[in-house]
Amino acid sequence: MAKLNMVQAINLALRQEMESDDSVMVFGQDVGLEGGVFRVTEGLQQQFGVERAFDTPLAEAGIVGMAIGMAVYGLKPVVEIQFSGFSYMAFQQLESQAARIRWRSQGAFTVPMVVRMPYAGGVRALEHHSESREAYWAHTPGLKMVIPSGPRTARGLLLSAIRDPDPVIFYEPKSIYRAFREEVPDDPETIPIGQAQILREGKDITLIAYGAMIRPTIEAADVLSKEDGVEAEVIDLLSIYPLDHQAFAASVQKTGRAVVIHEAPRSFGPGAEVVSRLVEKSFWYLEAPIARVAGYDIIIPLFQLENYYLPGADRIVRAARETLSV
Amino acid sequence: MAKLNMVQAINLALRQEMESDDSVMVFGQDVGLEGGVFRVTEGLQQQFGVERAFDTPLAEAGIVGMAIGMAVYGLKPVVEIQFSGFSYMAFQQLESQAARIRWRSQGAFTVPMVVRMPYAGGVRALEHHSESREAYWAHTPGLKMVIPSGPRTARGLLLSAIRDPDPVIFYEPKSIYRAFREEVPDDPETIPIGQAQILREGKDITLIAYGAMIRPTIEAADVLSKEDGVEAEVIDLLSIYPLDHQAFAASVQKTGRAVVIHEAPRSFGPGAEVVSRLVEKSFWYLEAPIARVAGYDIIIPLFQLENYYLPGADRIVRAARETLSV
Amino acid sequence: MPRRKIDLPYTIEYLSILDEDGNVDTDLEPDLPDDLLLALYRAMVLGRRLDERMLRLQRQGRLGTFPPISGQEASQLGAVAPLRESDWLVPAFREFAAEIYRGRPIESFLLLYGGYPQGGYAPPEQKNLPLTIPVATQLLHAVGISYGIKYRGQDDVAMVFFGDGATSEGEFYEALNFAGVFQTPTVFVCQNNQWAISLPRKKQTRAETLAQKAIAAGIPGIQVDGNDLLAVYVASREAIERARAGDGPTLIEAVTYRLSVHTTADDPTRYRTEEEVAEWEARDPIVRFQGYLLDKGLVTEERIQELGDEVEAEIREAVERIEQQAEELVKDPLIMFDHLYAEMPPYVQEQREQLARELQEKEASRG
Amino acid sequence: MPRRKIDLPYTIEYLSILDEDGNVDTDLEPDLPDDLLLALYRAMVLGRRLDERMLRLQRQGRLGTFPPISGQEASQLGAVAPLRESDWLVPAFREFAAEIYRGRPIESFLLLYGGYPQGGYAPPEQKNLPLTIPVATQLLHAVGISYGIKYRGQDDVAMVFFGDGATSEGEFYEALNFAGVFQTPTVFVCQNNQWAISLPRKKQTRAETLAQKAIAAGIPGIQVDGNDLLAVYVASREAIERARAGDGPTLIEAVTYRLSVHTTADDPTRYRTEEEVAEWEARDPIVRFQGYLLDKGLVTEERIQELGDEVEAEIREAVERIEQQAEELVKDPLIMFDHLYAEMPPYVQEQREQLARELQEKEASRG
């Protein structure tokens, strides 16, 4: 049991899995010699050699396409796209190939692979380095889409993703890469894909979030408790697809009220699906409209204004109070 | 005023706009000499020459990227992607460039372009020729996303799209390309982007659909009227982004009940946003959960089973009845 | 120092062995066993006849859209002939003659183009991937597979097919470049059939040959008469040997012609002349190879006739088998939910159950 | 007929005029007016000093991440120097020296890298597009712009910049191929600075030169000493003249070196040696060009010193101006909703109004 930050926790997952399974291969831009621009793959090339942890030419479709071939062959590629904003170069490969080869071949060939990518805002970055577009992948049948919220969930979800027999998109909330440390068990703990976690129990309102939004959400729950005497239940989705509506529907059946929080643009974003599942599963329990606290329907601004775009505890508290006021 | 099918209506829009504005350029795979695999651009090369209506090499990013450059230069490209299933080759261009150049340059450069593509099922096609993924584009800030439901709306929306100062994705429901004819006015009628149309008035329930789903939806409304004495209001969204929630929220404030219908996969699909806007705008009027009748969260099957996937009048009627039963 | 030509170690060669008039360049002629020559001949004939048969089935509404292969028999069979069973084949969508030669049953194509999900099944031990429709997206898969082969220390290769049109997609180039960098045992076979739907080869690129595109990735490229089975065989064997020896990938451009429609949805009279087609009909790869076998005394006119009949019978039986079984295969529409994930997500299960209920109700209200 | 070499009309040349030791090949030396030579020299110095200044600002937390250009002054300035004002410039993200030479104010980069939206503004009449971060996506824009130029019957050109890494993206190749097919007046300038973050040029592709990739598109390619302003100028002028004359696109590979970090977030000691950097420092394009100007008697050591001071002052003033204005520029956070569409969609307006209300409330509760 060690206290690790998220970069170290992901690195640990990769290292342990590469140690125990020689079909696990790690590659992408700058992931080999340099250990990745965020140092997530640091030391892997030294330990496992250039055949298993290597740098590729600068071509995202190339990386993903080659990984698909390797997966079909029988390996377990875990590739990195340097920033999620550049993954669209490989959209066709992911939508038309990774997601479909099992289906197309009726199970004869499969694509057990993981595509890791840092996503979301909060690091004062240049354009294209701060977007959250998990909804693209969640709307793509054949893919799974997971997002950890800290070191322990990152390690546990990544292990599950690597062992998953199907392609998994693994978004890493880059703003919390080194933001805090958590105890991460030495033995390879896994966290199942498709299961949300209740981070805080509460009876008054349900706050549904994931990724870097978990911290402001918890903060909001604390404020609500302290200032309003309101006990919020906080749910960490962890998987965007499959989406664990059982978890949040059950919670809302108890609380009657919900706020869903994400950095992605509001319209057609992940929150819309959460709302729709709640309408389907918990409509008769709803005592107020479900609120969405989300990124705006704009391009996330450069860093001088970024904080006005990103949902913070204040916006969450405000939405919760409004929801509670009716 | 002529009775035209949708192929002819789109062709008419292109022809008229090319006649009146020499900055309008039409290109893509097989759109020149051959007039497009669906013959939508037939005759344009003959009339306007190979400089303005031309074939490109087989590269979607190439087509869209070149179009962006032409738009920045001052032309108005209207490009065709042969099938929407191949547009992901150009996803990065659309997300990172078409959608952002106005924003990035603070209005100094703009991208007035249209990307036309046939989409959706119903034509007994091979894999990748039947998908509906309008939600991808609707979730991409900087793009507009429209879908006509017949000849007249196709002509009117396409004219608006070509004249729009920003990039517009124009999905053409290929199953109704030649399915029926409508009167299409000779003078260049436009239909504003961002406005839904009420196709049928009703007080009991609101059916919200678009594209090729309009026909089964109208059929369902007829069945409900005849067999159940229920009068359904049918709303044709026409624009997926911007989404005209005023139109359907107002309707639901009257009816208290709604079904939203689309071919796209259910989860994270356009229906989710419609549901969410209704929850935001019309929650207190809702008398029953809003139902989604949608494609399943799978890859649309090859044609032997395609009809089980595509929402038909029967599924819409069933959902409406269920919604009405509570 | 001033202005000088950079010496680059590339020559793009053109290879032809059995010419249009039936003359053989005996220096280059490969020494192939008779049974191999005959098997390849039979496979060519089977490809052509199946094409014709599927075209009729399609016109009768018994098959959906499909892409015929007529004219490209030599280019695809010559390429796969030197492969071992343990080698991998990554097709585009116009290689069924080659796939059948490698063991895939005729039925599988009848099912696929008939709209049955089962048509996609490809026995994994045969190492023929299912066909790929998005142009050029399969090339990188072959690079990945061959990376795996190399990593596991095997001496197999991966061969991937694509058309002249595919060479315009960026992924074509990315695949060549990755294969070059990682020196993977990959054989890239471009069936340049002169057309990408209505776009002629010369409008696809200003490059004089497609083979020269190899230079961009620093790998060898060769252009070969794709209607000459012997030439394609030799070029392919060379590339395969290079790959097995650890000397990396090769790009082969097989110059051939699509004699038929692009797909059954296509009308080629809109974009090409009958004279052009006639010119290429005169170069028919089957006729040419048949002449070679006749000259070698490996077949007689009679045997040719017989073999055609055998092949027809084989196809007829496959069609009959499929038409008997097909309905059964899609009797349960719920199979459309299968095979998307190893484990079906709960919400998809719900959707499946909902449809099951609806179908039952319908059934009940009918019965 | 048998096996023959295909004659291809390509030679890839290497061009160098002013060598590392200051020797000039007088046969090749372009006859440039003194004021142009001096203006280019000044622009190089400005680029270098601005780089250094921004690096300091970044280290002090007064700027965000940015990509320095040191070492690449000749390669970018030599390329744009022969452009006319009416020609178009499509940058990647490491060309600010060239952009400033073409009229963009220093402030614009201070704003952009300072995280201010206004930094993206580029006066449209200058025909310099805003910079592009997704590698290689800008190449096709230059093709489209030059298609427009050709369509309108103008004799302008579009010049586009990109790095060695960019040549691995499929879009690089698609752009070359489209430009080749449509014979657009496009000049492709690859600043091969030997590194794509941590990946050295030789691992980017097996091709010996990047210039040879032109052969894949059937267009001319040339490699030039990118640290020799004269050579880059001549190669660029040739390509521009070819384009203006209607003879289509050219690929120029300018061999240069990134002397500094990839961006301020990068630590090059992880992947390259000090010796390598020192080797390239010895080839510093500014020092070399300075020697040329000294030899020609166009500058004195004194004037060089003076000019450095002038440039420093210019930069200082720009920094001061920005630091005074900057706060004001983002005082109203609601500007983040601007410029996405010509007309703001109603739901975005709602979101904007909601934020406006929240900000007012905050303000009120504070005040």
Ligand SMILES: Cc1ncc(C[n+]2csc(CCOP(=O)(O)OP(=O)(O)O)c2C)c(N)n1
């Ligand atoms: C990415 C993509 N774009 C467009 C299409 C539509 N399409 C199918 S085949 C084809 C032409 C392919 O030409 P070529 O590569 O020469 O292969 P051929 O059909 O001649 O065998 C096109 C444009 C597609 N399948 N995939």
Ligand SMILES: Cc1ncc(C[n+]2csc(CCOP(=O)(O)OP(=O)(O)O)c2C)c(N)n1
């Ligand atoms: C499509 C894409 N992938 C990855 C990145 C991240 N990235 C930024 S610069 C860079 C290296 C670019 O190398 P090169 O083209 O040689 O240009 P240089 O930085 O050397 O000027 C990478 C990988 C990006 N910006 N865009």
Ligand SMILES: [Mg+2]
């Ligand atoms: Mg072809």
Ligand SMILES: [Mg+2]
């Ligand atoms: Mg570089």
